[in-house]
Amino acid sequence: MIDDTELLNQIGRGDPDACRTLLERHGHYLFGVAHALVGNAADAEDLVQETLVGVLGSRFRGESSVRTWLVRILTNQAGMLRRKPWRRAGHAGLDETPSPAGPATSAGGADARLDLATMLAALSLEHRQVLVLRELEGLSYEEIAEALHLPRGTVESRLFRAREDLRKKFKGYL
């Protein structure tokens, strides 16, 4: 099986099969993370699309796995997507922070797991970005700061606030 780095090289050479393979390999995960970041399927699809376009204009330096690199682009794009004027004019989703009445679950029942989008729904996009990079991709504070172009102190305070919110909200699950 071709590894992800080689796939990126092939994509750089314009190989359409490599594009399809990379998308099949990581598209589901990227979409799931995007959905957790933006809160709805339509925006999540847009966000993945912007991420894929971003891949064409970016260079993978091998400092992380390709998946982590893709998620870094995705979280960055989430911030940029929100700043697009047509979205501010009335496109729902990115600025919404729906607050579920109670802890919803993916399948219902006492032992059902919370889905990620439900868990993060009450947080701001800024808090979701740092949480995704820290909790899902295991990036250090410095790496998150670099990925989101933020000072390290801002990353720490956002993570602190995000986790405190989740800790209080889902105390019954802990």
Add this chain to the structure above:
Amino acid sequence: MSCQQSAQVHAYHDDALAASERKVLEAHLQECADCNQLLAELRGVSNLIAAAPLAPLSPQAMARLSGSWRAARDHGLLRITSWLTAAAAAVLIGALLLFPDRNPSTSPSFVATSTGEASWETVAVMPPLDADENVPELIVLATWMANDLSHGAGGAGERQ
């Protein structure tokens, strides 16, 4: 939580403390029930997130993403070709401006001779034979190159 060490506990949970700070906090955790509970809950939050299912991507959405990515890639190729076209034309126009008085008899000819004895270099860059004789050669050549490369760029998008 009444303990003032909560930020340190968060950093400890993220393995972001220096060795000396970690030692101090671990000593503190031996005696602070609040911080111990906080640490346990932070681990619980991390476990919840790690176990949380992600929203599924439908096959239709996957197909749309695949198509739009391919279109974006083709558009990028088209744009690069357009830039190359513009750059080539700019170089030729620049050459014309820098050397406006070149004697045609001493400069290489870009037009095939009447006897058809053009060298391969001449043939390779030969502009249309019906070009206006009053227009300088370099202008004719620049126009021809721009048109030719633009055709090539258009073709790039149609290949897929």
